[in-house]
Amino acid sequence: MAGIVCRTASRIISSQVSCSSSVVAVRHSHWFTSMLSLKTSSPLRAEPKKKKKVDPRREIMMKERLKKKLKRLEKVAPELIPIEDFITPAKCLDETRIRDAPKHSFEESERRALLLKEWSRYKYSQHQTEMDTINEALEAQRQALDELKLESEELYKAAVSPDTDIFPFQHEGPSYTPPVTNYEAPEGKYNDITRVYTQ
Amino acid sequence: MAAPFSRLCRPLWRITTTSTLNKGVRNVSSSRQQWSAQNVKTAGAASPWALNGAVCLQRLPVVSEDGSPIEEEFMELMHLMEFERSLLSDHELRLLEDAARMSRKQEGDYDSDEEDYRDNEIVTAQDLEDIWEQKPKQFQPAPRSQGVDEKDMSSSERCLADSLILLVKKDVGSQKLWLLPQIQWQTGETLRQTAERALASLPGADKKATFLGNAPCGYYKYKYPKVIQKEGSVGAKVFFFKAVLSSHKHLPLEKNSFAWVKKEELQDFLKPEYLKQVRRFIMAL
Numbered sequence: 001m002a003g004i005v006c007r008t009a010s011r012i013i014s015s016q017v018s019c020s021s022s023v024v025a026v027r028h029s030h031w032f033t034s035m036l037s038l039k040t041s042s043p044l045r046a047e048p049k050k051k052k053k054v055d056p057r058r059e060i061m062m063k064e065r066l067k068k069k070l071k072r073l074e075k076v077a078p079e080l081i082p083i084e085d086f087i088t089p090a091k092c093l094d095e096t097r098i099r100d101a102p103k104h105s106f107e108e109s110e111r112r113a114l115l116l117k118e119w120s121r122y123k124y125s126q127h128q129t130e131m132d133t134i135n136e137a138l139e140a141q142r143q144a145l146d147e148l149k150l151e152s153e154e155l156y157k158a159a160v161s162p163d164t165d166i167f168p169f170q171h172e173g174p175s176y177t178p179p180v181t182n183y184e185a186p187e188g189k190y191n192d193i194t195r196v197y198t199q
Numbered sequence: 200m201a202a203p204f205s206r207l208c209r210p211l212w213r214i215t216t217t218s219t220l221n222k223g224v225r226n227v228s229s230s231r232q233q234w235s236a237q238n239v240k241t242a243g244a245a246s247p248w249a250l251n252g253a254v255c256l257q258r259l260p261v262v263s264e265d266g267s268p269i270e271e272e273f274m275e276l277m278h279l280m281e282f283e284r285s286l287l288s289d290h291e292l293r294l295l296e297d298a299a300r301m302s303r304k305q306e307g308d309y310d311s312d313e314e315d316y317r318d319n320e321i322v323t324a325q326d327l328e329d330i331w332e333q334k335p336k337q338f339q340p341a342p343r344s345q346g347v348d349e350k351d352m353s354s355s356e357r358c359l360a361d362s363l364i365l366l367v368k369k370d371v372g373s374q375k376l377w378l379l380p381q382i383q384w385q386t387g388e389t390l391r392q393t394a395e396r397a398l399a400s401l402p403g404a405d406k407k408a409t410f411l412g413n414a415p416c417g418y419y420k421y422k423y424p425k426v427i428q429k430e431g432s433v434g435a436k437v438f439f440f441k442a443v444l445s446s447h448k449h450l451p452l453e454k455n456s457f458a459w460v461k462k463e464e465l466q467d468f469l470k471p472e473y474l475k476q477v478r479r480f481i482m483a484l
Binding site: 112143147 | 246248250263276287390414415417418436439482484
């Protein structure tokens with residue numbers, strides 16, 4: 001019965017709509033609201049979760065506050081890495097470790113003083129000979145370059161141009177004993193206990 | 200590179216000096232005093248001097264040399280002074296404790312319960328010292344002098360504490376002379392390449408050497424004897440380049456044509472004028 005009424009009502013409405021532009025919401029039952037209005041049925045209307053405009057703003061504010069806190073933390077200067085050589089270890093300040101100061105005889109202290117003076121004289125003469133040798137070698141090189149310049153400009157330019165292949169230059173310096181031929185060093189384990197600091 | 204000397208008066212001096220002294224000896228050195236005006240004129244034109252490149256190959260010392268007496272004495276004094284000013288180390292403290300404990304044990308009223316037992320009881324510091332002394336004896340280092348005869352000039356293992364120079368015996372004209380290895384310059388190559396070729400052309404084991412820079416370290420100029428002098432060739436100039444021996448195989452070289460020589464022994468091998476120029480840039484420090 002209700003269905004027939006509805007169908008007739010809808011036909012009337014549709015005929016009415018086709019003539020007039022304005023929509024008249026005619027409700028015949030609460031289940032069937034007008035076709036053209038929003039479909040806001042009660043199940044939909046009963047939902048508790050609704051995103052209001054205030055919430056996104058709150059979230060944005062939270063993020064900004066966190067970012068500001070992070071920036072403040074980062075602005076603090078990083079802690080300096082301690083130089084271990086400059087810190088006197090507590091062991092050295094221990095009183096029990098002090099050696100008894102030895103008492104030298106007069107001759108001993110005299111001998112030491114004289115030896116130190118002799119050493120300074122020796123080192124001075126050594127330095128002089130070194131400087132002389134170096135200057136002599138430099139002078140020889142300079143004269144050789146002058147000679148070369150007289151010979152040909154091209155060769156001179158080639159000689160004066162910098163040598164890029166020489167660096168990095170490596171050479172093993174003299175040791176106390178010469179290297180043993182065909183020596184196989186034994187494998188060894190070691191624990192590396194160096195302290196590594198990160199900033 | 201050459202030190203920046205200010206040599207404004209130099210060119211004048213060169214021109215006004217007298218001509219070269221021609222000694223009886225074939226090789227004439229040209230030091231500053233004996234520079235002739237002739238050379239200044241012939242610059243720029245096709246030079247009458249033949250160019251040679253030579254290499255001064257040095258085997259640097261392998262072993263540290265023994266100190267002089269004063270150095271030894273001073274080293275001992277330094278060790279002594281450092282020892283006196285130092286603090287007691289952990290090991291020394293342990294030694295003292297052990298000694299004190301020993302003396303306490305010897306006394307009559309020794310109560311071992313009063314001692315706090317630690318691992319020190321088992322291994323004393325003195326034992327540790329003995330162990331440490333024994334350990335290096337398992338390794339046999341090579342002897343310092345290497346056992347090679349000092350007089351054997353052809354071996355490069357000679358005097359490990361000094362730097363050695365390589366000399367080569369070569370036919371120059373009619374004579375056989377000891378020289379630094381040299382070779383004629385060819386057009387199209389730099390003098391350093393000539394020196395490298397001179398090194399490579401030596402018969403024997405290949406010597407890997409590092410040349411120290413593009414510039415020559417010294418030169419030697421000599422005139423040909425009048426018999427050979429033609430128009431356009433007065434003499435020859437030899438430019439020396441320094442090289443350092445990096446590694447080589449210890450193959451023996453022919454005794455009569457090669458020699459590894461210290462700076463002091465150079466005078467036994469080289470002609471005096473040649474030696475005078477060569478000694479300037481060989482540094483035996």
